[in-house]
Amino acid sequence: MSNFSLPKSERICDQVLISEIFELGNTVKDFPVFAHYLLKDFNGKPLQVLFSVPKRNFKSAIKRNVLKRKMREAYRLNKNTLATVLKNKKQSMNIAFVYTGKEICTFEKLEKKIIAILDRLSEMHEKGLC
RNA sequence: AUGGCUGUUCGUCCCAUCGCUCUUUGAAAUACAGGGGAGGAAAGUCCGGACACCACAGAGUGCCAUGCUUCCUAACAGGAAGGUUCAUACUUGUAUGAAACAGAUAGUGCCACAGAAAAUAUACCGCCAUGCUCCGGUGUGGUAAGGGUGAAAACGUGAGGUAAGAGCUCACGUCGGUCUGAGGUGACUCAGGCGGAGGUAAACCUCAUGGGGUGCAAGACCAAAUAUACCGGCUAUUGGGUUACUCGCUCAGGCCGGGGGGUAGGUUGCUACAAUUGAAUGGCGACAUUCAAUGCAGAUAAAUGAUGGGAAUAGCGCUUGCGUUAUACAGAAUCCGGCUUACAGAACAGCCUUUUUU
RNA sequence: CGCCCGUUCGUCUAGUUGGCCUAGGACGCCAGGUUUUCAUCCUGGAAAUCAGGGGUUCGAAUCCCCUACGGGUGA
Numbered sequence: 300m301s302n303f304s305l306p307k308s309e310r311i312c313d314q315v316l317i318s319e320i321f322e323l324g325n326t327v328k329d330f331p332v333f334a335h336y337l338l339k340d341f342n343g344k345p346l347q348v349l350f351s352v353p354k355r356n357f358k359s360a361i362k363r364n365v366l367k368r369k370m371r372e373a374y375r376l377n378k379n380t381l382a383t384v385l386k387n388k389k390q391s392m393n394i395a396f397v398y399t400g401k402e403i404c405t406f407e408k409l410e411k412k413i414i415a416i417l418d419r420l421s422e423m424h425e426k427g428l429c
Numbered sequence: 430a431u432g433g434c435u436g437u438u439c440g441u442c443c444c445a446u447c448g449c450u451c452u453u454u455g456a457a458a459u460a461c462a463g464g465g466g467a468g469g470a471a472a473g474u475c476c477g478g479a480c481a482c483c484a485c486a487g488a489g490u491g492c493c494a495u496g497c498u499u500c501c502u503a504a505c506a507g508g509a510a511g512g513u514u515c516a517u518a519c520u521u522g523u524a525u526g527a528a529a530c531a532g533a534u535a536g537u538g539c540c541a542c543a544g545a546a547a548a549u550a551u552a553c554c555g556c557c558a559u560g561c562u563c564c565g566g567u568g569u570g571g572u573a574a575g576g577g578u579g580a581a582a583a584c585g586u587g588a589g590g591u592a593a594g595a596g597c598u599c600a601c602g603u604c605g606g607u608c609u610g611a612g613g614u615g616a617c618u619c620a621g622g623c624g625g626a627g628g629u630a631a632a633c634c635u636c637a638u639g640g641g642g643u644g645c646a647a648g649a650c651c652a653a654a655u656a657u658a659c660c661g662g663c664u665a666u667u668g669g670g671u672u673a674c675u676c677g678c679u680c681a682g683g684c685c686g687g688g689g690g691g692u693a694g695g696u697u698g699c700u701a702c703a704a705u706u707g708a709a710u711g712g713c714g715a716c717a718u719u720c721a722a723u724g725c726a727g728a729u730a731a732a733u734g735a736u737g738g739g740a741a742u743a744g745c746g747c748u749u750g751c752g753u754u755a756u757a758c759a760g761a762a763u764c765c766g767g768c769u770u771a772c773a774g775a776a777c778a779g780c781c782u783u784u785u786u787u
Numbered sequence: 788c789g790c791c792c793g794u795u796c797g798u799c800u801a802g803u804u805g806g807c808c809u810a811g812g813a814c815g816c817c818a819g820g821u822u823u824u825c826a827u828c829c830u831g832g833a834a835a836u837c838a839g840g841g842g843u844u845c846g847a848a849u850c851c852c853c854u855a856c857g858g859g860u861g862a
Binding site for chain 1: 447448449450472730732734735736759760
């Protein structure tokens, strides 16, 4: 399975779900990215995500947009291992990526961090620690 | 040539791979294919409109905004062309720049400190006349030229006049008011007459003009989802009470509608018009009219991108054609017209400084 | 996206009908005194270009305009 697309159905657009993630979910940190995640029963989509950059750290809308785009690209290219793991277990996961750094970092660095987070999540999931 | 200022225009480009969003054909749907996809400021939300809903007899008062004139415009606190005043420059009547630039002669208030006095004028030192005198002064009256104070001192200069003085009179000026004549669409200008002179309206205010309120989270429709205070209607067919019974009345229930509470999506509004580009005509100009061509974002936890390679421009380094670094300000959210603010660099036009050559 | 409000010593604030305000008070800070010492207490001092810039005025924290930052609110 080599699906690099990220249509709207794989993004979170529901306010109730978002507040659930931030209130009930657990966190995985790898500076400068903070991932809140919440595990659920399988409902057709293995993964749903959202990306956020706080306005507190970046006043300019352009800088926020750039970081969100970079994070989305990094996730889009590396999401498949976690997706297969979840699909095999018949569960789905909602993840919220929040950028907590105060300076813009390069794409390569961001990609490494996001891969690390996704690897940790899939490992934990295979062991059943979530 | 170099540097600076002002104005106008532009404000990185190409290819590959992987994606996002809208739309068209086809289609149950996905997938595939074709097409479109940020700006000059999209920003600030400072003005003005369109559009929508709510409110609304008429008039007045109040509140807010604007404030030289004419024009442009859908409208404006915007723009164009002019007028006036002020500042600067010199060629001394021109150029450049600036102006919340209606009214202080409608009325009220304020003008700290200093100063005699801050606006009905007044009198500390003075000046003049005169009374008294111990000849040092002092009382009374007149006066406001000079001194000192202040941001500002009753219009400025000169002459006449006078006991001393004073727009008291005259000449030349400054300012604004009013009347007459001339020019101009008008602000205003010129000439003459009359009467006049502190400032402050970004103090209250007066005059003129304009303004109903709320904003696309406006509003419309569809689907879902239900506790029900309360109100109205229906109840052939439900039950209780009243009654001997029927009708009637009444209470409860049911249904419908309203009202009010709470949950939470979708569609629409939504992108084709004060539209953009080009030409012609009219106008000093802002701009208008006509003709032709074009179709040019529409997201909603919110798309318009990421990576790699190449080009262009700029800086740095030296091997002088290679390496390396950087590519401004900044991201639509109902839509337009302005204003304000941010902005690497490039091009064009005008003006100024310095240097070189003829 | 729309609408509204605020910004004054290190902190919390007063003053916002223009002049007494180059700005008052409390807490905190510094120095001295009191005490065997510390605290309390007493005395004195420093600390603000009133968010930034421009304008009106003789004179601005105050009036007007622009900018920056912070906050509130609207189904």
